[in-house]
Amino acid sequence: MRLVLPIMGLILGAYIGSTLTFQLPAVYIKYMSIAVLASLDSVFGGIKAIMEKNFDGATLLTGFFTNALVAALLAYLGDRLGVDLYYAAVFAFGVRLFQNLAIIRHHILTSFKNIKIFSGDDHERQ
Amino acid sequence: MKDNNYYLPLTIVFVFFGILLSLQFQAQNRFASDLSMQKTENLIAMVRGLSDKRQKLALEIVDLSSQLSSQLQNYNDEKKVMESITLQMNKLHIVNGSLPLKGSGLIISIEEFMPIVYTDLIYTINELWAAGAEAISINDHRITSLGTISSAEDDYNIYITVNYIKLEYPIIIKAIGDPNNLEKGLTLPGGIMDNLALFNAFPQLEQIDELEIPSARSPFIYYFLKEYKPEEKSGTELVSPLTTRYDSNNNLNPNNVDKGH
Structure with missing residues (x-):
C-alpha cells in the first residue's frame, strides 16, 4: 500500500516521457540505455534499503542521478578512448541489479512467511 | 524514523x-x-517481397490500363450508337410533326370572299404532297398523317375545320419543298387552280425562301401498333406429296395416302 505514491510517480513519469516531443539522437541511444540500467539499479537498491530499514533519501537521489550520469559519461569516454567501458558498466550494474533483486525477493519471502505464521498463531488462539 | x-x-x-x-x-x-539496423537476410527478404509486390502492381497496371482502353472503346461505341439514335430520332420527330421546321417553300393564301369548301383544301393538300411537299401547315395547324380536314356548321353558317378546330380567314397554307415544283403542281392546266378559277376563287401563290412551319399541337402515342415481319419460308419445308406418302421406314403412310387413289 505504501508503494502507491511511487508507482503513481512512475506512471506520471512515463506519461510525461511519452508526451515529450524531444527525440534522442540515434548516436546517444547506447549511452541512454546504460543510464537507464544504472538508474534501475539505483531504484532496486533503494527498495532493498527500505526492506532492510536503512533507507536514506539523499543517498538514493544522489545515487540515482550520479550513477546514471557517470555510467553514460564513462560509456561515452570508453568509446572515445577505444575501451569498451560500456560492457563493463553493463556487467557491473547487471550483477548488482540481480543481487539486489535476490535480496528483495528474500525479504519479501521472509515477511510473507512471518505474516503466515502470525496469522496461524492468531487462528490457534481463537 | x-x-x-x-x-x-x-x-x-x-x-x-x-x-x-x-x-x-x-x-x-x-x-x-531503422533500415540500417536490420539484418542482411531480413533486408534481402524485404527487397524480394517488395520487388514481387512491384511486379504484381506493374501487372495490375497493365491489366487496368487495358480495361481502361476497352472501357474507352465501349464508351466511344456507345457514343456513336447514341449519335445515330439521336439522328434517327430527329428524323422521326420531323416526320411525326413534333418539331417545328424551316425551309424554302410556297405560301397559298385564300381570302374570305373566295367560295371554298373543305374538299378544295383536301385537293390542294393532296396536290402539294404529290408535288413533293415535305411538310404542310394550314393556319399554323401542322398537317400530319393524323390530320383531318372537315367541315362543321352552327346555326348560321358552315365553316371548315382542321384537326377539329375552326379555320379562320384568311386561310394560309404553307408547304415546305421545292417552291417551283410546288407552284407548278398547283398551276397545271386543268389542275386545282384552274378548277378553283371556275368557281371564281383565285388563291394567291407566293414562293418564299425561308418558311417556318410549327410543330403539331400534341404528339400522338401509339398503343396498338407492333412491327410485323412476314416469316420467311425456306425451301426445305416445301415437300412434295409423293415424299409424304412414305414415312421414314419407306412404308406406305396410310394417313398421307390420297383417298382418291
Whole structure:
C-alpha cells in the first residue's frame, strides 16, 4: 500500500516521457540505455534499503542521478578512448541489479512467511 | 524514523525513472525499426517481397490500363450508337410533326370572299404532297398523317375545320419543298387552280425562301401498333406429296395416302 505514491510517480513519469516531443539522437541511444540500467539499479537498491530499514533519501537521489550520469559519461569516454567501458558498466550494474533483486525477493519471502505464521498463531488462539 | 520518510525521494526517483524509461523505449523502437539496423537476410527478404509486390502492381497496371482502353472503346461505341439514335430520332420527330421546321417553300393564301369548301383544301393538300411537299401547315395547324380536314356548321353558317378546330380567314397554307415544283403542281392546266378559277376563287401563290412551319399541337402515342415481319419460308419445308406418302421406314403412310387413289 505504501508503494502507491511511487508507482503513481512512475506512471506520471512515463506519461510525461511519452508526451515529450524531444527525440534522442540515434548516436546517444547506447549511452541512454546504460543510464537507464544504472538508474534501475539505483531504484532496486533503494527498495532493498527500505526492506532492510536503512533507507536514506539523499543517498538514493544522489545515487540515482550520479550513477546514471557517470555510467553514460564513462560509456561515452570508453568509446572515445577505444575501451569498451560500456560492457563493463553493463556487467557491473547487471550483477548488482540481480543481487539486489535476490535480496528483495528474500525479504519479501521472509515477511510473507512471518505474516503466515502470525496469522496461524492468531487462528490457534481463537 | 528514516523508514517513514522514503515516499518523497522514491517518488521523485520514480518520476525521473519513468521519463527515462519511456524516452529510451521510444528511441529504441525508432532505432530498431531503422533500415540500417536490420539484418542482411531480413533486408534481402524485404527487397524480394517488395520487388514481387512491384511486379504484381506493374501487372495490375497493365491489366487496368487495358480495361481502361476497352472501357474507352465501349464508351466511344456507345457514343456513336447514341449519335445515330439521336439522328434517327430527329428524323422521326420531323416526320411525326413534333418539331417545328424551316425551309424554302410556297405560301397559298385564300381570302374570305373566295367560295371554298373543305374538299378544295383536301385537293390542294393532296396536290402539294404529290408535288413533293415535305411538310404542310394550314393556319399554323401542322398537317400530319393524323390530320383531318372537315367541315362543321352552327346555326348560321358552315365553316371548315382542321384537326377539329375552326379555320379562320384568311386561310394560309404553307408547304415546305421545292417552291417551283410546288407552284407548278398547283398551276397545271386543268389542275386545282384552274378548277378553283371556275368557281371564281383565285388563291394567291407566293414562293418564299425561308418558311417556318410549327410543330403539331400534341404528339400522338401509339398503343396498338407492333412491327410485323412476314416469316420467311425456306425451301426445305416445301415437300412434295409423293415424299409424304412414305414415312421414314419407306412404308406406305396410310394417313398421307390420297383417298382418291
